[in-house]
Amino acid sequence: MPNALNTAISGLSAFKTALSTTGHNIANASTPGYSRQEVVIGTNLAQYKGFGYVGNGANLEGVRRLHDQFLTEQVRSDTAVFHDMDANRSNIEQINRLLADERTGLAPSMDKFFSAIQNAASNPSNVPVREVLIAEAGGLVERFHLIQSRFEEQNDTLNGQMRAISANINALAEGIAEINEDIVTYQGDQTTAPPNDLFDKRDEMVRQLNELTRVEVTEIDGAYDIFLGTGQALVQRYTANSIEVVDGRFDPDRQEIKFVSDVETVFLTDSLNQGGQLAGILNFRKESLDPSMQQLGRLAVGFADQINHAHKNGLTLAGEWGQNFFQDFNTQEAKNRRIEPAQTNAPPNDRVMSVSITDTSALTGKEFYLEFPGPRPYNYQIREVGSNTILKDGSVEFNFPETIEFQGMDIELFSGTFQAGDRFLVSPTRFAAKDVKLAVTQPDELALASPVKAQTAFGNMGSGEVNQGEILNRNSKFLAQDNKLDPPLLIMFEPGNRYSIYDNSDPLNPKALTPPLEHLPYIPGTSNNLLPDTEGLSLVRSQRGQVPFQPFKQLASATDLTPGNGFNPERLKFDIYDAETDSTMQRTIDFPANAPASEVATTLSSLNGVTARAYTTVELTNFKNGNPPYAPPNPLEITINGVNLTEDLVGSQSTQWGDDVIRELPSDITADFIANRINNSLELQGQGVYATSDGSTLRIVDTQGDDVQIEMRGDKEDPAVSEPGDTFEVSNGERYQLPIVQGDLKGLLSDKRGFDFATEGPYVWNFNLPDGTTGEVVMGQKFDTADDWMDEVERQINAQLTGPGRSEIEVSPTGELQFRLLTKMGGYSNNDSAKLTIGGQVDVELDPNVTMETLPPYGNRFDRNTNPQVIDFGVQFQLNGRPEPGDSFTIDWNEDPSNDNRNALAMAGLQLEDTLASNNGGLTFNEAYGVMVERIGTRTAQLQISTEAAEGVLEQASKRREAISGVNLDEEASRLIEFQNAYQANAQVIKVAREMFNTLLQSF
Secondary structure (H helix, E strand, O other), rough: HHHHHHHHHHHHHHHHHHHHHHHHHHHOOOOOOOOOOOEEEEEOOEEEEOOOOEEEOEEEEEEOOOOOOHHHHHHHHHHHHHHHHHHHHHHHHHHHHHHHHOOOOOOOHHHHHHHHHHHHHHOHHHHHHHHHHHHHHHHHHHHHHHHHHHHHHOOOHHHHHHHHHHHHHHHHHHHHHHHHHHHHHHHHOOOOOOOOOHHHHHHHHHHHHHHHHHHHEEOOOOEEEEEEOOEEEEOOOOOOOEEEEEEEOOOOOOEEEEEOOOOOEEEEOOOOOOOHHHHHHHHHHHHHHHHHHHHHHHHHHHHHHHHHHHHHHOOOOOOOOOOOOOOOOOOOOHHHOOOOEEEOOOOOOOOOEEEEEOHHOOOOOOOOOEEOOOOOOEEEEEEEEOOOOOOEEEEEOOOOOOOEEEEEEEEEEEEOOOOOEEEEEEEEOOOHHHHHEEEOHHHHOOEEEOOOOEEOOOOOOOOEEEEEOEHHHHHHHHHHOOOOOOOOOOEEEEEEOOOEEEOOOOOOOEEEEEEEEEEEEOOOOOOOOOOOOOOOOOEEOOHHHHHOOOEEEOOOOOOOOOOOOOOOOOOEEEEEOOOOOEEEEEEEEEEEEOHHHHHHHHHHHHOOOOEEEEEEEEEEEEEOOOOOOOOOOOOOOEEEEEEOOOOOOOOOOOOEEHHHHOOOOOOOOOOHHHHHHHHHHHHHHOOOOEEEEOOOOEEEEEOOOOOOEEEEEEEEEOOOOHHHHHHEEEEOOOOOOOOOOEEEOOOOOOOOOOOOOOOOOOEEEEEEEOOOOEEEEEEOOOEOHHHHHHHHHHHHHHOOOOOOOOEEEEOOOOOOEEEEEEEEEEOOOOOOOOOOOOOOOOEEEEOOEEEEEOOOOOOOOOOOOOOEEEEOEEOOOOEEEEOOOOOEEEEEOOOOOOOOOOHHHHHHHHHOOOOOOOOOOOOOHHHHHHHHHHHHHHHHHHHHHHHHHHHHHHHHHHHHHHHHHHHHHHHHHHHHHHHHHHHHHHHHHHHHHHHHHHHHHHHH
C-alpha cells in the first residue's frame, strides 16, 4: 500500500512542522515584536484511478507570519506620540515642582522682601530692622540664583539625554541596515521563503526607533528605507547614516542635533519635534525650559531695575542720595553675553557687539534673531525666534558705534566686518537671573527717606492738601545739587482757581521761574498735579501784551472804537513726529492781527503734543487824582472791559456787585479801591478777571487770556496849572533783567542807600527788549542816595528806548537789577476818553516729539527764535481740596531723613505696580511670576492628560496588534494537542499500512 504509506508520511511531516512551529510560538511568547506563526498545509495533487481521484496526502506549503502592516504602523506612530509626551511631561514636572513649591519658588521670597521694606518703613531709624531688610534681599538674590542654577542643570541633563538617545538611534539604524541585507539575501535563496523572524526583529527595531524619534518607513525590494521626520534618510537599504549632538550654533551649552551623511550635513534641532523621546526633550526645552529662563530673567532685571530706580531716589541716614540696591545688570560682561553670532557667519569673526537693557518694562522675555539678509550688508531685520514675522527692519551705516533700538534694548554695534547672511541671537534675559547681586550691604546705606518735602503755609484759609510727592527723574536740574533744591518752590494760589509757581530761594522775595510758570489752572475737588511731569517737556513763551506808544483817544463825538491789542499777523509751523509710523506731520497755522491770546491758545491746544494756556496781565500804578481849576470838573473814571469801576454805589440797587464791594467813592482813587471793585464785579468774575494790589500797584489778571480793555476819563494834566490832572501808568507786568557784564557788586547794591560806582568801576549792565531794542547802562560815579543812582539808571534806559513810556527800576534783595516799562494814561477834561487794549500772553508746552517755529512774515507775539526752554523738575506733587486765593505751599529739601519713610513706602508700593510688560497691559512682579508658574502648571497638567491619553491609545493599538500577531498560550497549547493527535494518527496510519504490506508479502 504505497499510496497509503506516502499519504501518512506526508501528514506526519506536515504535523511535525506544525508541532515545531507551535513550539516556536510558545518559546517566543514574551519576545518583543514577535508575530505568531502558523504552518500552511495544503493537499497534494490527487491521482485519477478510473473510478475517480484518490488523494495523495498533505503538502507543506510554508510557515505564515500572522501580521497586519496597518496595525504595526499604527503602533509605531502611537509609540512615537506617547514617548514624545512622556519625555516632555517627565521634564516639565521638575520645573513645575521647582517653581510652585514654597520652599524653592520665588513668590515667598519676594513677599518677605516687601514685608521687610514695610517693617523698615514703620521704623526707618531702627538699624536692626534695616539689617533684616538687607538679609531678606540677600535671600531673594539666592532664590533667583537657585532657580537659575536648577534650570541650567536641567539643560545639562537634556544635553546628556540627547547624546544617549542619539547613540541609540545610530545603533538601531545600523542594526536595521544589517537586517535589510540579511532579509534580501535570504529571500534571494532558492527557497524564497520569507524570513519571518528577521521581519519581526526589524519591525521591532523600527518600533524602538520610534520610541526615540519618529521615522517614516518605505519598503523597496524587501528592504526598509528609514526617513526622519524632516526627510533625511537615516537608513538607505544597507547603509546607515547618523545623527550627532554638537555644540549649539549660538550657545555651546544649548546643544543641537546634526544629521550627517556622505552627501549632506544638516541641523535638525528645530525639525525633530514630531514624536519620540528626542522630540519630547526638544519640545520641552523650546516650549518650557527656554521661556522659563527668559521670563525669570525678565523678572530679575525688572525687579532689580525698579528697586534700584526707587532706591536711588531716596536719602540715606546720612542725607546722601541712595545708590543701586542691586548691582548694575548692564555690566560689560552681561551686555556681551546677550548677543551671540551664528557659527555659519562668514569669516572674519571680528564683529564686536553688545546689548544694553534700557527699559525693563518693555522687555517681552523673548529671544530674537538679528539678521543681515542682504542684498546689501547694511540692511537688517529682527524677528522673534520661532517666527518668520519681521518685527523691525532698517539699515545701518556702520559708522561705529551704531545703535539699533528695539523693545527696551539697545543693540550696539562697535566694529567688525558685517556681511550679508550674518545672523545673531539676541538673548536679553536668558542669563539675567544669575547676574542679580546685592549692592547694598550696610544698614545706613539704605535710602528710605525722600529728598523733598512739601509744607502748607500756616495761615492758609482753604482746604487744599498737598501730598509729599514722588521723584520722577533724579537727574533733573532741579535735583542736581547736593542737599538743596535748585530752586526751592513756592506755590501761590490766585483767584479764579489759578496758581503760579515761584523761585523761593529768598522767601522774602519770591521771583518768577525760568521759564515762568504762572496762572496755571487748578480743578477743585480732584487731584491735581502741581508741576509739569512729561519728560523732555519744553515751554515756548510769547511776548506779553504790547503797550502802545500812547493811548488811543476816543472822541466823545465819534463812533465808539476799540483799539487793537497791537499784535501783528503771525504764522507758526509745527513738526509733530509720530514714533509708531516713524513719520513727521507738519502743521502751519495763521493768526490774524489783534488775535486774542485765548484764541491762539485754543487753536494751538488742538494739535497733538501741544498744550497752550493764555493769560493777560496788566499793571496800573502811580495813580494821581488831580483837582485842576476846570469847569466843569471831570472826576476820574476807570472802566475795565466795559465795567465802570468808579461809579458811586451808595444807594444803588445793582445786583452786579459782590457783598464786599466798597460802595462809596473815596476822595482819591487808589489801587486798593480798584482791586476791590474788580474782585467784586460779578461780570468781571464771569470773564475770569481778578486783581491784586500792594497799595501802589494794581495787578489785573485775565485767566482766560482775553484782551483787557482799559478806558479812563478825567481832568487833563496841564503843567500850566498848579494842580495836576488825573493820571496813572500802565505796564504789561513784564520785568526785564539787567544782567551785569562788567564789575562785581558783591550783592551790596540796595534801593535803601547810595553807592560808590567809581571805586572798582565802572560797572556795565546790558538789556534786551522784545521790540529789538538793546542797550547798556554804565555807572562810574558816586551817589549819596539810592534815589539818585536809580534815577540815573532809569535816565540811561529811557534815553535808549524806542518803545513807549519810561522805565522804572527795581532792586532785588541780592542786588540784582530789573525794570518794567510804563505808559501814562491821562484825562482830557471833557467826555473824550483814553483807551488801551492789552493782549495776553501764550505759554506753549511742547512734548518731546514736537518742534515749533515762526515763519515770515514775522509777527511780534512770538520771537523769531522761539527758543524752547526745557521744563524738568524731576518731581511731582498732588494737591487736593479747595485752596483759597492767597493760600501757599512750599517745596524744599528734606533736612531730616532719619525719621522719614516716604521712599521706603515708594519702594514697597512697587509690589502692586504694573512695572513689567508695559506693551501688554502691564504686570506686577508677583503677577509676572504667577503667569510663569501658571503657564508651566497648565502645560504640566495638559501633558499629564495628553500622556495618559497617548498611553491609552498606544495600549489599544498594541492590543489590536496582539490580537492578530500575539501568542496566546492557551490557544497554542490546544493546538499542540491537536497537532500531536494528528501526528499520532498519521503514525498509526503508517503502522497500519506497514502491517497491511507485511500481510500482503506473507500471502505470497
